[in-house]
Amino acid sequence: MAGDIVDRSLQVMEPVSCDQVFERQDYLYQVKWDGVRMLAFIQDGQVTLINKRHHERTLQYPELQELPARIAARQAILDGEIVVLKGGKPSFPAVMSRDNQRGEAGIRRVQESLPINYMVFDILQLNGENLTIQPLEERQHLLRERIAPGAWLHLVEDFAQGTALFDSICQLDLEGVVAKQRRGCYIGGKRHRDWFKIKYRRRAECLVGGYTLRGSLVNSLLLGWKQDKQLFFVGRAGSGLNSAQEEILTSFLPGQEIKQSPFANLSRQPAGYHFVKPVIGVEIEFAEWTEDLHLRAPVIKDFIQERMPPHE
Numbered sequence: 464m465a466g467d468i469v470d471r472s473l474q475v476m477e478p479v480s481c482d483q484v485f486e487r488q489d490y491l492y493q494v495k496w497d498g499v500r501m502l503a504f505i506q507d508g509q510v511t512l513i514n515k516r517h518h519e520r521t522l523q524y525p526e527l528q529e530l531p532a533r534i535a536a537r538q539a540i541l542d543g544e545i546v547v548l549k550g551g552k553p554s555f556p557a558v559m560s561r562d563n564q565r566g567e568a569g570i571r572r573v574q575e576s577l578p579i580n581y582m583v584f585d586i587l588q589l590n591g592e593n594l595t596i597q598p599l600e601e602r603q604h605l606l607r608e609r610i611a612p613g614a615w616l617h618l619v620e621d622f623a624q625g626t627a628l629f630d631s632i633c634q635l636d637l638e639g640v641v642a643k644q645r646r647g648c649y650i651g652g653k654r655h656r657d658w659f660k661i662k663y664r665r666r667a668e669c670l671v672g673g674y675t676l677r678g679s680l681v682n683s684l685l686l687g688w689k690q691d692k693q694l695f696f697v698g699r700a701g702s703g704l705n706s707a708q709e710e711i712l713t714s715f716l717p718g719q720e721i722k723q724s725p726f727a728n729l730s731r732q733p734a735g736y737h738f739v740k741p742v743i744g745v746e747i748e749f750a751e752w753t754e755d756l757h758l759r760a761p762v763i764k765d766f767i768q769e770r771m772p773p774h775e
Contacts, residue, residue: 473502473513473540473587473651474515474517474651474652475500475502475515475542475651475652476542476649476650476651476652476653476655476658477515477653477654477655477658478641478642478654478655478658478659478660479654479655479656479658479659479660480659480660480662481642481659481660481661482661483661484625484626484628484629484640484642484661485625485642485659486624486625486626487625487642489644489645489646490625490642490643490644490645490659491599491600491621491622491623491642491643491645492621492622492623492624492625492628492629492640492641492642492643493584493619493620493621493622493640493641493643494619494620494628494632494637494638494640494641495632495637495638495639495640495641495660495662496544496546496553496582496619496637496638497544497546497553497554497555497558497637497638497751497752498544498545498546498547498553498555498558498582499514499520499544499545499546499558499559499562500514500515500542500543500544501513501514501515501520501524501542501543501544501545501581502514502515502540502541502542502587503527503530503539503540503541503542503543503581503583504540505530505531505534505536505538505539505540505541506537506538507537507538508531509528509531510527510528510530510531512524512527514562520562522565522567522570523561523562523564523570524545524561524579524581525570525574526574526578526579526615527581529613530581530616533610533611533612533613533616534609534610534611535608535609535610535611536589536590536609537590538588538589538590538591539586539588539589539590539609540586540587540588541583541585541586541587541606541610542583542584542585542586542587542649543581543582543583543584543585543619544581544582544584545558545561545562545579545580545581545582546558546579546580546582547560547561547577547578547579547580548578548580552635552636552637553637553638555751555752555756556688556690556695556752556756557577557690558577558579559752559754559756560573560577561573561577561579578615579615580615580616580617581615581616581617582617582619583606583610583616583617583618583619584618584619585599585602585603585606585649586602586605586606586609586610587602587649589605589609594649595648595649595650595651596648596649597648598645598646598647598648599643599644599645599646599647599648599649599657600645600646602649603621606618625640625642625661628640629661629663632663633663636663636665636666637663638662638663638665638751639660639661639662639663640660640661641658641659641660641661642658642659642660642661643657643658643659644657644658662750662751664748664749664750665748665749665750665751666746666747666748666749666764667688667746667747667749667758668744668745668746668747668767669686669687669688669697669744669745669746669747669758670686670687670689670694670741670742670743670744670745671684671685671686671687671716671739671741671742671743671744671745672685672686672687672694672696672724672725672726672738672739672741673685673725673736673737673738673739674712674716674736674737674739675699675701675735675736675737676735676737679713680709680710680713681704681709681712681713681716682701682704682709683699683700683701683704684699684700684701684704684712684743684745684763685699685726685736685738686698686699686700686745686747686758686761687725687726687741688756693727694725694726694727694741695726695727695728695756696726696728696729697756697757697758698757698758698761699761700745700747700758700761700762700763701763702761702762702763703748703762703763703764704763708766716737716739717737719739719740719742720737720738720739721738721739721740722738723738724738725738725739725740725741743766743767744766744767745763745764745765745766745767746763746764746765746766746767747761747762747763747764748761748762748764749761749762
């Protein structure tokens with residue numbers, strides 16, 4: 464591939480966080496997909512993939528080598544999110560399983576078990592022309608004119624009403640909404656108020672694989688996410704526990720202690736951590752998945768009834 468097309472100095476544009484959705488005619492609204500941000504550099508029938516941290520990911524997603532056949536251009540730069548669907552919804556842990564693959568054999572294996580979708584929402588260059596200085600609506604027009612969506616290639620839809628879209632996002636338990644200035648340019652390398660992200664605090668069911676203490680009282684739970692019959696440590700949470708629950712857990716959990724970690728990704732026992740049999744289920748509200756697959760700002764909302772220890 465021609466070396467001059469992969470300009471690693473090209474950085475993605477990122478949105479500013481906003482606490483609540485707003486309605487403005489000079490903005491359009493898009494679904495915020497829970498995936499891996501990826502720039503696709505297309506030239507002379509070949510594709511190079513660069514993530515937002517400027518790391519190359521071309522080998523991890525061989526499916527995207529079909530992109531040149533789906534775009535009416537000899538050269539282009541696309542911006543979008545790679546997602547993996549589980550149960551019809553994007554799964555960040557699943558797409559990170561794809562992204563973390565390094566060996567060719569492993570990549571081939573997960574192509575079938577974790578098929579990807581590329582959700583394209585912007586075009587930054589076309590046949591050598593810099594489009595970042597063009598208004599968003601003009602870039603969107605070119606995107607729809609030149610790209611032929613397929614089974615795994617999708618163009619992110621624009622919506623005129625942010626509140627209605629956000630309500631739908633909440634009902635579907637998706638990540639959130641991005642509001643974009645219709646006349647805005649693409650300003651890479653910074654967070655800019657032409658783009659706003661409004662996130663829905665999501666929920667997940669986790670298993671308790673351990674706890675920590677404050678004095679003699681349980682004050683936080685070690686959370687496990689079950690995937691492919693394994694339990695993965697995804698962080699700890701103490702927010703949301705009331706005093707009655709802390710007392711119940713303090714009387715129950717020490718009797719469930721085990722020496723070996725129940726977590727596939729946490730073999731060493733950090734100081735202050737106590738491992739237990741993963742028999743208690745909890746419903747967690749959280750802001751988002753981090754790149755190291757932890758829950759950001761988790762809050763315990765409820766215990767799954769059949770797995771909660773009885774109050775004696």
